[in-house]
Amino acid sequence: MSESINLVANKKNESSRDKKSLKYFRFIAIVFLLSVFLFAISLFIFKTSLGEAALKKQEETLSGNMSSLSDKTVKLLLTQERLRNISDVLKNRSDVNKILDSVMKDMPPSVSINSLSIGKKKVTLIVASYSLYDINVLLDNLQKMSEDKKTFKRLIFDTLSIDDKSGKYSLGVSIDLL
Amino acid sequence: MSQKIIIDQNLLKILYIRYKPYLIYGGIIIVCLVIFLKVLIPQVYDFFAARDEVEQLRTRVNTLNQNINLLSSLSDSDLESDLNITALALPPEKDFAGILNAIKQASAKSGAVVGDYSFSIGEISGKTKDVKKHPSIEVNLSLKNNIRTTQNFLNEIYKILPLSEVSAIDVSGNSANITLLFYYKQLPKIQYNKNMNMKALSNQDTALLEDLSSWKISDSQDSSLTE
Numbered sequence: 001m002s003e004s005i006n007l008v009a010n011k012k013n014e015s016s017r018d019k020k021s022l023k024y025f026r027f028i029a030i031v032f033l034l035s036v037f038l039f040a041i042s043l044f045i046f047k048t049s050l051g052e053a054a055l056k057k058q059e060e061t062l063s064g065n066m067s068s069l070s071d072k073t074v075k076l077l078l079t080q081e082r083l084r085n086i087s088d089v090l091k092n093r094s095d096v097n098k099i100l101d102s103v104m105k106d107m108p109p110s111v112s113i114n115s116l117s118i119g120k121k122k123v124t125l126i127v128a129s130y131s132l133y134d135i136n137v138l139l140d141n142l143q144k145m146s147e148d149k150k151t152f153k154r155l156i157f158d159t160l161s162i163d164d165k166s167g168k169y170s171l172g173v174s175i176d177l178l
Numbered sequence: 179m180s181q182k183i184i185i186d187q188n189l190l191k192i193l194y195i196r197y198k199p200y201l202i203y204g205g206i207i208i209v210c211l212v213i214f215l216k217v218l219i220p221q222v223y224d225f226f227a228a229r230d231e232v233e234q235l236r237t238r239v240n241t242l243n244q245n246i247n248l249l250s251s252l253s254d255s256d257l258e259s260d261l262n263i264t265a266l267a268l269p270p271e272k273d274f275a276g277i278l279n280a281i282k283q284a285s286a287k288s289g290a291v292v293g294d295y296s297f298s299i300g301e302i303s304g305k306t307k308d309v310k311k312h313p314s315i316e317v318n319l320s321l322k323n324n325i326r327t328t329q330n331f332l333n334e335i336y337k338i339l340p341l342s343e344v345s346a347i348d349v350s351g352n353s354a355n356i357t358l359l360f361y362y363k364q365l366p367k368i369q370y371n372k373n374m375n376m377k378a379l380s381n382q383d384t385a386l387l388e389d390l391s392s393w394k395i396s397d398s399q400d401s402s403l404t405e
Contacts (some may be wrong), residue, residue: 082264
């Protein structure tokens with residue numbers, strides 16, 4: 001039998017290695033166990049601290065209070081809806097008075113309107129006067145307004161005639177509105 | 179030399195006794211891993227989902243609180259009166275009496291003499307199929323006045339409820355033909371949901387309501403919309 005074989009010494013080494021690895025193993029197991037435990041506890045605490053149940057209860061109570069105010073809710077929302085539409089109508093409705101004012105604002109007193117027609121996009125105007133000068137003044141004013149492009153887009157000179165019997169001049173113009 | 183290994187109960191028992199601590203700790207580690215992966219990780223996802231839900235819930239609760247505070251601060255009679263004024267300005271249905279009243283008032287205030295008039299009513303019975311944004315009733319009106327009085331009439335009718343618009347005007351000598359459009363609009367179905375953040379009437383709204391109130395011609399126009 002060989003003397004180099006030392007079973008006792010080997011067994012000791014093996015035992016200490018086993019103990020060491022068992023120690024590590026135990027340590028890892030404890031770390032895992034603690035980590036999972038702490039993680040679960042923290043998660044539970046975080047979830048509880050969200051206060052979901054209390055908020056849900058509060059929401060239910062408030063919804064109940066809100067339903068008792070449903071009449072006021074409907075009135076307020078309807079008023080706002082009506083006001084939006086009214087505002088739209090007012091914004092988009094054509095201001096005929098403004099157009100009339102613009103036409104008549106600087107009209108010389110001797111000039112009278114024979115016929116005036118205002119549509120959505122066009123104004124047709126026939127004026128008469130004994131004075132050709134005054135008709136010219138009106139025409140200049142209208143031209144100036146059309147150049148300003150505030151109300152009128154384009155001014156078209158249609159007709160200029162004279163009534164032989166009365167000696168009255170008659171001017172027809174068309175105005176394209178903005 | 180090959181040696182046959184016989185696994186019998188005794189060997190398993192010996193192995194079990196020999197490796198018992200390893201098995202216990204290994205088992206603990208495996209159970210921990212399983213719990214972590216199968217239970218805790220999904221719980222983390224649940225937590226984030228719950229957090230988002232709570233955030234939404236909190237927003238809803240805040241909105242509800244704000245809405246309740248707002249509505250509690252408003253007087254029911256003021257709301258009723260505001261709604262009635264807006265309903266006079268833009269009636270929920272064809273308001274022929276209101277139109278005739280407006281024409282009468284405008285002619286009285288401007289001194290205009292109203293001649294013939296005609297309505298283009300459209301469909302009277304059944305549900306209106308008018309899908310226009312702002313449906314209207316067309317009224318053709320003849321005035322027996324000069325242009326100044328006609329202008330006064332238009333000034334007046336623009337400041338009387340229900341709201342109207344002059345779509346065409348023909349003035350010739352001492353008579354004028356006017357085409358007026360009187361607007362109306364059906365009431366929508368109001369649907370309230372918890373996430374709706376209600377707002378009080380803005381300054382613009384209040385100013386508009388004041389204008390409309392001043393355009394209301396008489397108490398006879400008071401009609402409750404909620405009746």
